[in-house]
Amino acid sequence: MQSNFDDFDRRILAELQKDATLTADQLSERVGLSRNACWRRMKILEDAGVIRKRVALLDPVKAGCPLTAIVNIRTNQHDSDWMTRFQAAVRSMPEITGAYRMTGDLDYVLRVRVADMAGYDAFYKCLIGKVAVSDISASFVMEEIKDSTALPI
Amino acid sequence: MQSNFDDFDRRILAELQKDATLTADQLSERVGLSRNACWRRMKILEDAGVIRKRVALLDPVKAGCPLTAIVNIRTNQHDSDWMTRFQAAVRSMPEITGAYRMTGDLDYVLRVRVADMAGYDAFYKCLIGKVAVSDISASFVMEEIKDSTALPI
DNA sequence: TATGAAAAACCACGATG
DNA sequence: CATCGTGGTTTTTCATA
Numbered sequence: 001m002q003s004n005f006d007d008f009d010r011r012i013l014a015e016l017q018k019d020a021t022l023t024a025d026q027l028s029e030r031v032g033l034s035r036n037a038c039w040r041r042m043k044i045l046e047d048a049g050v051i052r053k054r055v056a057l058l059d060p061v062k063a064g065c066p067l068t069a070i071v072n073i074r075t076n077q078h079d080s081d082w083m084t085r086f087q088a089a090v091r092s093m094p095e096i097t098g099a100y101r102m103t104g105d106l107d108y109v110l111r112v113r114v115a116d117m118a119g120y121d122a123f124y125k126c127l128i129g130k131v132a133v134s135d136i137s138a139s140f141v142m143e144e145i146k147d148s149t150a151l152p153i
Numbered sequence: 154m155q156s157n158f159d160d161f162d163r164r165i166l167a168e169l170q171k172d173a174t175l176t177a178d179q180l181s182e183r184v185g186l187s188r189n190a191c192w193r194r195m196k197i198l199e200d201a202g203v204i205r206k207r208v209a210l211l212d213p214v215k216a217g218c219p220l221t222a223i224v225n226i227r228t229n230q231h232d233s234d235w236m237t238r239f240q241a242a243v244r245s246m247p248e249i250t251g252a253y254r255m256t257g258d259l260d261y262v263l264r265v266r267v268a269d270m271a272g273y274d275a276f277y278k279c280l281i282g283k284v285a286v287s288d289i290s291a292s293f294v295m296e297e298i299k300d301s302t303a304l305p306i
Numbered sequence: 307t308a309t310g311a312a313a314a315a316c317c318a319c320g321a322t323g
Numbered sequence: 324c325a326t327c328g329t330g331g332t333t334t335t336t337c338a339t340a
Binding site: 013016017018019020021048049050051052053054055056057058059060062063064065068070086087090091094095096097098099100101102103104105107108109113114139140141142143144145146147148149150151152153 | 166169170171172173174201202203204205206207208209210211212213215216217218221223239240243244247248249250251252253254255256257258260261262266267292293294295296297298299300301302303304305306
């Protein structure tokens, strides 16, 4: 099954990544298939897990999280116990909207959303209270040029 | 009207950030309000732009973009012409799913989604063909510990 | 293409605090 | 007097036959 989409699938996915409220009817216009064909393909893509879910995206400013930080973390202990605790900490903190273990095995990058600098400070204290890190440094986003959930398909 | 949510609004937003397909009925169960009260608040939050849109999220592996790169870019020219061209380049490249100008005014961070290393190489060549950068370095994501679109509310 | 069931998209009234 | 809940209506979409 996996990854053999045709152009129709790709167009369906592209549209739904922009707007998941489209009805099968509206989709069919944009994609160039009948309503039912669209609906069937959509269902297949959902059942196959290509479409993971549909979510609402909020305005960060209006939702009260206008400040984004990119946090670089380095550890010197790469035992599995530390990693488990780190993962648990990451999952428990909703301010962390992205957490990536990078090539090199010692480096992590976080994307953190907070209200302001005070919010970041509180986050920082909370984090280092949960796990030990040998080095941590944050940069702050001055301007969000692009922030998309759409994968290139 | 801006940012005075009460707990009900927050719970509605939290639920819709997890699953935007919930009906007003289902929402009402989880939030503890009547169907119509939920619907009314949802509409207000939409009209106010707190809810920006609803989108489908794809599985990166199944959609054929399993490799994520974090790209650090430095420039020495901060004239507005360079910035305009850089922004245009960023917007024109769908592989770039995030682009942030960081504190310091010379540094940019990109999040890039590609199929594999060959895909990254093609992306890299394309990017440097469009804008001049004085320094560019990529790290690759070994493990995605968390990747969420939900803001902490 | 047709169709029954469901949900969306509203409106209106009376109650509540 | 905002906002709740209840209970309606009409229209649209779903999900299949």
